[in-house]
Amino acid sequence: MQDLAEIQARFEAAGYITEHGLALAVGLADELRRPLLIEGEAGVGKTAVAKAMADAFGRVLIRLQCYEGLDINSAVYEWNYQRQLMTIKLYENEHHSPQEVQHEIFSEEYLLKRPLLRAICMSEAPVLLIDEIDRADEEFEAYLLEVLSDYQISVPELGTITAISKPCVILTSNATRELSDALRRRCLYYYLPFPSYEKELRIVTIRVPEVSRKLACQVVSFVQSLRTQDLRKKPGIAETLDWTAALLGLRISSLDDDAEKVAQSLMCLLKTRQDQMAADAETVQRLIAQSVAAADASAQ
């Protein structure tokens, strides 16, 4: 396994700040070739882990987005029916035995590879991201379990295809549905919480380099305390970055500059009507005052 600090440095170069624990989990997933299941609230950067991993290790990223009703045809493989029919038509006038035709149209050339099969057929191990696995149906989960334990896929007409190189698999879940114990047992696990103040500050300064340190401190401190409020949808890291960019666009250099503009720009953070109502002017003013004071304190 690569050195922990090395992994972290590479992730940082890919624009992703990791904790030691996560870096180690990623390293272990790579070393043991066990899938890594990452859970956490929306917007904490679960999907980004896979992207950063692909960048950091110089691998191809193959992404499978799960949704309700996802089936084997769109996740694993499908025959190219149109092409098969065309071939049959073309062969009609020539003299071929049915066996020959059959052999021809069920060859690999006519196979449309969907993400899972593609990941298995790569000669260099890719990073396979199976995003929001909790949204897929239980049947698909069971199928996935089979693929993840043997790294092989069987196509009835063609035979079994075994992985040339085992892909590094990252699964993410928002816990909208309880995953099966069997799948959990197969995986390594990491729970990704909302970032700490220091971590989020680093993320903001790396991703939005043009922001002043003062504003960055204020923004992060504000978002951190907003998360402790009773909200339906807590703002994630993406929201923090959006808001920072929005504030820059509004030419605000400190949160106490223009209270009205700042209050309006909160649409970047609060995404439901109830949350917007919960964060009334008074609360917002209090939070702004707090974060300005906190940023001043940390600057000194």
Next chain:
Amino acid sequence: MPPRNDRRMGSGAVPRLVTLAASSDSGRNDPASGASAVIEHDPRTDSSDIAARIFAFARFVRASGLPIGISENVDAARVAEICGVTDRERLRWGLRSLFCKTRDDFERFDELFDRFWSTDEAKTKVAVIEGRGRGVRGAVTDRDAGGTAVNEATDGLAAGSGTTQSGASTREGIARQDFRHFTQEEELHALAALVERLAMRIRRRAMHRLEISKSGKRLDFRTTIRRSLPYGGVPLKPAFRLHKRRQTTLVLLLDVSGSMNLYSMLFLRFARAITRAFDRVEVFLFHTSLVRITEALAEHSIDRMKQSMEVISAGWAGGTRIGASIAELNERYAARVLSGQPIVIIVSDGLDTGPPAQLTQELRELRRRARRLVWLNPLLGRKGYAPTAKGMSAALPYLDAFLPAHNLASLEALEPYLVSL
């Protein structure tokens, strides 16, 4: 952090561990983690001792309820090898990712890790682990090499097999135990989680059944031929006829009078988890009058749901008026909620203070509209209870089923009434 090239995968696991243990002093100067050595280096310590400790730790974690299987045990040795056993934090993170499978596990792990290794460190000769208040004694002596150490570790540490057995019987006990015997906060928490899991299982089976019954797919030959014309008669776009699936609504009426509060709350969580198997779920609370709380059920957080429900039911006093509450349902909500022959489940102890005549009349009305009317009475599970209360005995003739709902086993027995209609 100094480069760890020397920690790369070796071919033989055991000799590798020895060298790591021997070089523990250099590993301890690690500035990033500031960790102390997990395993005190002792010249007499055998290499298998380290493997045995990791193995013992796996047993310990497993006895604490984390699902550790054989593959985790196998990989634990590799994790220890990759992470290096001399750096406590690295080992912690590595084993945490391997052993934990849920967020709860993840949050509990640190404590387990500290408890095991600190005891282990403080007393290298004899490690005493307090296992679930029973004070199980475990001994790992450094003079015993190989197999003996493993044996003693397994015997001692939380007494592996013994715990598993008692664990199984405890689970059996929990399934049969009346909900009211659970009083501690964390017990209720665990119970609620169990109730939800049970509901999830039933739901999974229910949905599976729907899938099969849905596969009454028939080829619509006429349309298929018509559609094949542009493709020279090749049926590229076949058309199917689907059997129209019957819409199922579940209507829940929950009694929230003082005596019923606990049962209703647990049943509500059960219902909430099972929701997806139905097209629609409508929930009402009643006590002296009826309140519709379907929206509250859609709340994401359980605590918030509980809060809004407590607000609703606060300030209600006096006896339970079941008849009047059902009358309200029949009058105010019939068109919206009771259309399409729902399954109606009433959860109540049947201690009605209203006139029995009203209850019978309203139940007859409700029965007419419902596909199935089920009454769950937690008292039914108690010894010596007979439904002799005026209201309850009056209601019996109108019910499709009269069942207990006082423990997990009785909730599980509900399945046939919820699915396969």
